[in-house]
Amino acid sequence: MSYTTLTYETDDNGITTITINRPDKLNALNKEVLNELSDAFQQVAVSTDVKAVLLTGAGEKAFVAGADIKELSSLDEHTGRMVSQKGQQIFQSIEDTRKPVVAVVNGYALGGGAELAMACHMRIASASAVFGLPEVGLGLIPGYGGTQRLPHIVGRARALEMILTGKQVKAEEAREMGLVNMVVENPVDEAKKLLTTILSNGPVAVRNAIRAVYHSDNKRGFQVEADLFGNLCTTEDAKEGTSAFLEKRKPDFKGK
Ligand code: COA
Numbered sequence: 001m002s003y004t005t006l007t008y009e010t011d012d013n014g015i016t017t018i019t020i021n022r023p024d025k026l027n028a029l030n031k032e033v034l035n036e037l038s039d040a041f042q043q044v045a046v047s048t049d050v051k052a053v054l055l056t057g058a059g060e061k062a063f064v065a066g067a068d069i070k071e072l073s074s075l076d077e078h079t080g081r082m083v084s085q086k087g088q089q090i091f092q093s094i095e096d097t098r099k100p101v102v103a104v105v106n107g108y109a110l111g112g113g114a115e116l117a118m119a120c121h122m123r124i125a126s127a128s129a130v131f132g133l134p135e136v137g138l139g140l141i142p143g144y145g146g147t148q149r150l151p152h153i154v155g156r157a158r159a160l161e162m163i164l165t166g167k168q169v170k171a172e173e174a175r176e177m178g179l180v181n182m183v184v185e186n187p188v189d190e191a192k193k194l195l196t197t198i199l200s201n202g203p204v205a206v207r208n209a210i211r212a213v214y215h216s217d218n219k220r221g222f223q224v225e226a227d228l229f230g231n232l233c234t235t236e237d238a239k240e241g242t243s244a245f246l247e248k249r250k251p252d253f254k255g256k
Contacts, residue, residue: 005033007058008040014051015195016044017188023059029087029112032070044097051203052195053076053097054188055120057113063105064113065128069138084143087112091119091145095214098207100198104187105129105180110168118153121210123180124187124194125171131179134166152217154179165195184201203236203255218219 001008008051010016018040020027027033044050052126057063067087075083094101094116103109103120110132117123117131133142133150141147142163150159154177163167171183184190198206208228236256244251 001040003036003040005030006036006040006128008043010047010049013052013192013196013199015058015192015199016047016050016052017054018044019056019058020064021058023057023061025068026062026065026108027057027059027113028065028068029116030071030074033068034087034090037188038093038225041090041093041097044099045093051199052099052134053101054104054191054195055101055107055116057095060128062108062113064109064110066111066113066134067144068094072138072140079238082124082173084126087115087144091115094119095121097121098210100195100210102191102195103241104191105131106187108132111142111146112144114140115149116151118179120146122194124191125174125183126185126187127171129174129180129183130168131162131164131174133163134168135168136164168250184199200240202232202235202251203251204235204237205232205241208232225226 005020005022007019007021008016020033022028022033035061044053047053100122101120103117103123105117105123106126107128108130109117110130114131114133131145135142149165150162158177161167169177171180174180175183182190208231212221212225212228214225237253240253241251
């Protein structure tokens with residue numbers, strides 16, 4: 001795929017690395033980045049070559065330093081609501097990806113950058129990572145899903161503390177809060193290792209597991225889990241996985 005503000009590369013294992021590439025502006029999310037991200041995740045959804053996604057930012061300094069403040073400065077009530085809704089939809093499409101999506105965070109993940117990382121299924125950080133939702137300092141609030149996702153990830157009290165103070169949270173504290181899965185020296189390598197482990201499992205099961213887990217915050221979650229479990233029992237992968245265990249061999253999953 002060819003983009004102006006992103007790079008998009010798929011390796012032989014089906015891991016697609018999407019890199020936001022505006023390092024001189026600390027990868028801030030302007031309209032063009034958001035449109036290209038939206039397109040890239042549509043490609044991810046339809047491409048049979050893509051099995052998993054690693055999302056990161058170019059340069060040493062930032063994953064993404066937020067929505068583009070220049071663009072925010074001229075919004076009115078109507079355009080502000082539209083911008084928020086559009087960002088929400090794009091980030092929702094990332095969360096809704098039925099292939100595992102890992103954010104690799106080095107440096108600043110502020111505002112829309114923290115919200116983007118939170119829309120990914122998992123987050124792996126380097127020690128330089130810094131998370132924060134500084135919007136109240138701009139007289140705004142997080143508008144790309146941050147007020148909704150952060151409480152689910154770290155709990156309401158900690159989310160309020162971060163959102164109301166705008167304070168920055170360093171990598172290790174973010175890990176303790178559950179905001180990142182791990183802090184490692186080589187987050188890209190670690191993310192690829194994690195994705196490779198996930199991809200060795202039954203692909204339909206992985207897809208259904210992501211769906212089930214994202215229903216865990218509503219009352220229908222148990223019903224959805226049972227439906228998806230029942231659905232998996234009809235797949236060749238489940239027959240293969242259970243037979244392989246009983247026959248003491250490694251499974252050979254076909255993704256069917
Ligand atoms: N939107 C637009 N441009 C941004 C940006 C953003 N969110 N974050 C950084 N940039 C730009 C800067 O304007 C600067 O551009 P310039 O070189 O043309 O002046 C460039 O990226 C480098 O940023 P700079 O501020 O010089 O780097 P720094 O190391 O001194 O500070 C930050 C880094 C992250 C602390 C600082 O850039 C910052 O506070 N950014 C805004 C964070 C924010 O409030 N995000 C939430 C937005 S809703």
